[in-house]
Amino acid sequence: MLTLTCPYCGVKAEETELAPGGEAHLKRFGPGATDEDFEGYLFARKNPKGVHFERWRHAYGCGKWFLAARDTATLEVFGTYPAQSTEPPADLIAKIKAKRPGWEGYK
Amino acid sequence: MKRYSVFAIAREALRYHQGWERAWASPEPKSSYDVVIVGAGGHGLATAYYLGKNFGITNVAVIEKGWLGGGNTGRNTTIIRSNYLQDPSAAIYEKARSLYETLSQDLNYNVMFSPRGLLMLAQTHHEVRGYLRTVHANTLQGVSTEWIEPAKVKELVPIINIDGPRYPVLGALYQARGGTARHDAVAWGYARACSAMGMHIIQKCEVTGVRSEGGNVTGVETTRGFIGAKKLGIVVAGHSGQVADMAGFRLPVEAVALQALVSEPIKPCMDVVVMANTVHGYMSQSDKGEMVIGGGTDGFNNFTQRGSFQHIEETLRALIETFPMISRLKMLRQWGGIVDMTGDRSPIISKTPLGNCFINCGWGTGGFKAIPGSGWAMAELMAKGQSPLAADFGLERFREGRFIDESVAAGVAH
Numbered sequence: 001m002l003t004l005t006c007p008y009c010g011v012k013a014e015e016t017e018l019a020p021g022g023e024a025h026l027k028r029f030g031p032g033a034t035d036e037d038f039e040g041y042l043f044a045r046k047n048p049k050g051v052h053f054e055r056w057r058h059a060y061g062c063g064k065w066f067l068a069a070r071d072t073a074t075l076e077v078f079g080t081y082p083a084q085s086t087e088p089p090a091d092l093i094a095k096i097k098a099k100r101p102g103w104e105g106y107k
Numbered sequence: 108m109k110r111y112s113v114f115a116i117a118r119e120a121l122r123y124h125q126g127w128e129r130a131w132a133s134p135e136p137k138s139s140y141d142v143v144i145v146g147a148g149g150h151g152l153a154t155a156y157y158l159g160k161n162f163g164i165t166n167v168a169v170i171e172k173g174w175l176g177g178g179n180t181g182r183n184t185t186i187i188r189s190n191y192l193q194d195p196s197a198a199i200y201e202k203a204r205s206l207y208e209t210l211s212q213d214l215n216y217n218v219m220f221s222p223r224g225l226l227m228l229a230q231t232h233h234e235v236r237g238y239l240r241t242v243h244a245n246t247l248q249g250v251s252t253e254w255i256e257p258a259k260v261k262e263l264v265p266i267i268n269i270d271g272p273r274y275p276v277l278g279a280l281y282q283a284r285g286g287t288a289r290h291d292a293v294a295w296g297y298a299r300a301c302s303a304m305g306m307h308i309i310q311k312c313e314v315t316g317v318r319s320e321g322g323n324v325t326g327v328e329t330t331r332g333f334i335g336a337k338k339l340g341i342v343v344a345g346h347s348g349q350v351a352d353m354a355g356f357r358l359p360v361e362a363v364a365l366q367a368l369v370s371e372p373i374k375p376c377m378d379v380v381v382m383a384n385t386v387h388g389y390m391s392q393s394d395k396g397e398m399v400i401g402g403g404t405d406g407f408n409n410f411t412q413r414g415s416f417q418h419i420e421e422t423l424r425a426l427i428e429t430f431p432m433i434s435r436l437k438m439l440r441q442w443g444g445i446v447d448m449t450g451d452r453s454p455i456i457s458k459t460p461l462g463n464c465f466i467n468c469g470w471g472t473g474g475f476k477a478i479p480g481s482g483w484a485m486a487e488l489m490a491k492g493q494s495p496l497a498a499d500f501g502l503e504r505f506r507e508g509r510f511i512d513e514s515v516a517a518g519v520a521h
Contacts, residue, residue, distance in 0.1 A: 020406035043359035045357075047358075047360060
């Protein structure tokens with residue numbers, strides 16, 4: 001069973017306590033954007049087989065949104081961090097790179 | 108290919124069954140083909156079959172990283188129906204269902220199509236209204252479905268509890284010609300027919316790259332060397348995003364796990380397929396007597412072919428309320444498949460930004476029922492550059508906002 005540590009309340013929450021929220025760090029395009037940008041924001045997803053950054057909500061806990069780094073091929077969780085981050089924190093990236101030397105990095 | 112028939116059985120019975128030949132050949136790949144299909148599941152093999160049968164294109168290779176039909180074709184709950192709300196969906200699923208009717212004869216291979224009837228239970232007033240609307244839509248689309256009252260549901264499914272405390276059965280959307288088929292046999296039958304037409308089915312051959320020149324595809328790099336292709340069809344379900352990435356474009360697709368399970372075999376107790384979308388479980392009884400049960404998908408991206416336990420628990424909890432007699436059944440096997448979900452929960456059968464490269468994906472949780480129709484449309488698209496059945500399922504619909512929104516129509520994954 002998937003277990004994520006909520007970065008706000010510190011609870012080690014298991015899957016039934018959490019609500020998945022899809023890909024993290026999507027860049028929102030507003031009025032004046034091209035059709036391609038808006039299509040990309042709404043529908044195009046990285047969907048990697050490997051390291052993935054996601055949004056989760058501690059739905060049956062503190063109720064807050066947070067972000068998580070997880071491997072979709074092994075279900076290994078690398079870590080969680082606050083939703084206010086615009087990109088994954090450097091120490092988490094370093095930790096993932098140490099575990100996955102072949103990983104091309106966050107882009 | 109020697110035809111299967113009652114005479115063949117009699118002939119082989121007289122010689123200790125020594126004369127059965129392999130159903131399909133396993134040739135070494137040639138250096139190039141007119142058409143290369145990536146993915147030897149039901150949809151890929153059906154595409155190859157209809158390329159040969161409808162358009163006379165037989166210089167075709169179907170390449171597969173694992174074994175034939177070892178992905179979602181072998182991992183579904185084998186349900187066949189076409190009671191969809193939107194016109195493009197009803198058209199392609201009804202085409203598929205009607206092809207299933209004569210598929211065993213067409214392929215000379217028993218796919219055990221069993222049009223035993225299919226019920227979608229309405230358990231809320233919202234669902235009653237939704238299904239009445241679907242029945243009217245199906246009437247206009249030429250798809251034979253009807254609305255039936257609870258008494259008729261009980262008559263068709265004696266083991267059902269129609270006045271449960273939480274979700275009483277208020278009626279059902281009934282498609283009498285829906286049913287099931289033997290999933291492996293569909294893949295095997297298509298493979299045998301393709302092989303008989305001289306097509307190459309190459310297993311254990313993983314695509315590692317897509318080569319192109321001047322914006323047109325020229326072939327694929329594989330673990331067994333480069334294979335040239337004038338046209339390329341990508342039909343790989345859960346890994347569509349990975350192969351599309353090699354071809355240089357992105358897809359509006361996410362991969363999630365969908366689970367199913369079967370019980371121990373019991374005596375015949377239910378001769379229709381029952382789907383309960385409010386509580387999210389569906390069940391049918393296989394010819395071996397096992398109750399075949401499916402539920403919902405996980406909510407997060409996953410490539411591991413195994414899902415979360417609580418989804419099985421939720422599905423079984425709902426089904427036990429609907430069918431109290433299954434509460435003591437032991438479950439024998441459980442498995443997961445990686446399904447490719449699009450934003451509107453409808454498939455993609457489309458040209459791609461790369462010239463002469465076509466993609467068929469996004470079938471999500473409902474691909475098995477569509478195999479013949481999907482192959483028919485994909486073959487027409489690849490051979491002629493357009494197909495009426497596939498016209499509305501293009502990739503560009505996400506940019507243009509022309510969704511085929513079955514996720515809203517069905518209220519659940521379908």
